[in-house]
Amino acid sequence: MKTLVLKRLSDEELVFKIAATNNSDLFAELYDRFSNVVFNKCYGFSKSREEAEDLTHDVFVRLFVKLRTFKGNSKFSTWLYSFTYNFCVNYVQRNNYKKKEKVTVVTDQIKENDAFDEVNDASLFELKSEKLAKVLTLIDPAEKMILLMKYQDDMSIKEIMEVLKVGESAVKMRVKRAKAKVVKLYDEL
Amino acid sequence: MKNPFKEILTKKEVSKNLKSRVLDDVGMINLTYHFADLFLMKVPGTISDIYIGVEISEKK
Numbered sequence: 001m002k003t004l005v006l007k008r009l010s011d012e013e014l015v016f017k018i019a020a021t022n023n024s025d026l027f028a029e030l031y032d033r034f035s036n037v038v039f040n041k042c043y044g045f046s047k048s049r050e051e052a053e054d055l056t057h058d059v060f061v062r063l064f065v066k067l068r069t070f071k072g073n074s075k076f077s078t079w080l081y082s083f084t085y086n087f088c089v090n091y092v093q094r095n096n097y098k099k100k101e102k103v104t105v106v107t108d109q110i111k112e113n114d115a116f117d118e119v120n121d122a123s124l125f126e127l128k129s130e131k132l133a134k135v136l137t138l139i140d141p142a143e144k145m146i147l148l149m150k151y152q153d154d155m156s157i158k159e160i161m162e163v164l165k166v167g168e169s170a171v172k173m174r175v176k177r178a179k180a181k182v183v184k185l186y187d188e189l
Numbered sequence: 190m191k192n193p194f195k196e197i198l199t200k201k202e203v204s205k206n207l208k209s210r211v212l213d214d215v216g217m218i219n220l221t222y223h224f225a226d227l228f229l230m231k232v233p234g235t236i237s238d239i240y241i242g243v244e245i246s247e248k249k
Contacts, residue, residue, distance in 0.1 A: 031211060125193060
């Protein structure tokens with residue numbers, strides 16, 4: 001009976017109840033609803049199943065502490081995806097930083113010109129998924145995150161603005177830059 | 190139109206034992222909250238109530 005009532009609660013109602021009561025049983029219900037989605041998102045940022053499970057574990061534990069910061073301005077799923085992405089991006093960047101720390105490369109190479117051509121969505125959708133997956137491992141994880149938000153989770157520019165807390169032009173510029181980089185790397189592979 | 194970004198999303202199932210690991214840690218966090226509440230809010234509140242109560246009754 002109690003579980004039937006729980007199942008009828010919307011995601012947002014459930015989250016507000018957990019935030020108010022810290023109830024572990026309610027959190028277990030939230031885990032059941034989202035664990036596979038979060039796991040598959042984490043899997044996209046990790047190299048193995050074990051690493052993805054560790055990330056999923058850490059995301060849910062951190063989520064329990066941070067659940068109060070969800071204000072209901074967007075759908076909970078949208079908020080959770082961005083929470084997961086941010087966690088994964090931080091994890092990957094921390095690991096990359098550690099690797100780079102060990103090797104110091106001296107270079108005179110001047111940074112590549114930041115100019116890039118506009119890539120339309122139709123040509124982006126023509127890319128082969130296997131090769132695209134490989135390219136996404138090569139670009140900056142923050143750029144990967146914004147592309148996944150827009151094209152995998154169908155988040156609007158406004159939703160991305162809200163979760164990343166940046167302006168509209170910044171979001172559009174980041175998406176444009178990330179798309180250009182993906183296409184460039186794709187052609188080079 | 191097919192979207193390769195949706196195709197790269199895996200459809201794997203998370204292992205069953207992860208839930209108990211998560212809920213154990215959540216339980217531990219909850220316990221920490223309860224202790225923090227007890228020792229930082231309730232006990233000091235009670236002690237100050239006792240002392241202030243004693244001071245007020247002594248003044249009377």
